[in-house]
Amino acid sequence: MTAGLFVTFEGIDGSGKSTQARRLAEHLRAQGREVVLTREPGGSPGAEEIRALVLEGDPDRWSAETEILLFTAARRDHLERTILPALAAGKVVICDRFADSTRVYQGVSRGDLRGMVDKLHSLMIGREPDLTVLIDMDPDTGHARALSRRGHEERFEDFGPDLQRRMRAAFLGLAQEFPARFRVVDGGRDIEAVARDVAEVVERAL
Ligand code: ADP
Ligand code: TYD
DSSP states (O other), X not given: OOOOEEEEEEOSTTSSHHHHHHXXXXXXXXXXXXXXXXXXXXXSHHHHHHHHHHHSSOTTSSOHHHHHHHHHHHHHHHIIIIIXXXXXXXXXXXXXXXXHHHHHHHHHBTBSOHHHHXXXXXXXXXXXXXXXXXXXXXXXXXXXXXXXXXXXXXXXXXXXXXHHHHHHHHHHHHHXXXXXXXEEEEOSSOHHHHHHHHHHHHHXXX
């Protein structure tokens, strides 16, 4: 049995990750590949329950440390029940956000907790994607897009322009830190143009 490919999409809110993850899944399925399209936080029944705990309600509901534990608990369940079985069956797993989001959001937004995030990751997750597509985008445009589809999951959507800029820089920093698996795609173009670049980098990896 062939080993699958684990592809993640990363980027700031509203950068077009979900749109591009969906497009890529359709593109690869049209080529006859078996694809599992999933997301974080969530992607398994237990992790979706944790998603509701972590994304809904009062912004001060959890301390930064508790939040890291919740995202990691959700990821562990998602990995055990959805991602690893699909990869073992030779499927392409496309995941909208993964551990790099924790490195950026929990590592940067509420104090410098990157060290804690990394320790917990190596203890409980220990798996990196084969390929990470970073949809890079100007935070003002991303914020406008994210606001246009605002729902009840708002705990993280009010970061403000300064923090969004730091998040963008942190994602670009990760791309430099892990150049073997990161590919940076310019998200500030129309959906088709971005999708073409994404398809190209993923096909090269396949
Ligand atoms: P993310 O998952 O990164 O938050 P989404 O894929 O949900 O981003 O996109 C946010 C919003 O912007 C959606 O309404 C989507 O239709 C729109 N959108 C996505 N990509 C583009 C693009 N390249 N140009 C214009 N609008 C886009
Ligand atoms: P998501 O649904 O992907 O939001 P969006 O479509 O706006 O990009 O993710 C929800 C929020 O959760 C998002 O603001 C980022 C945050 N998040 C973290 O803070 N840490 C994490 O580890 C993950 C996976 C997401």
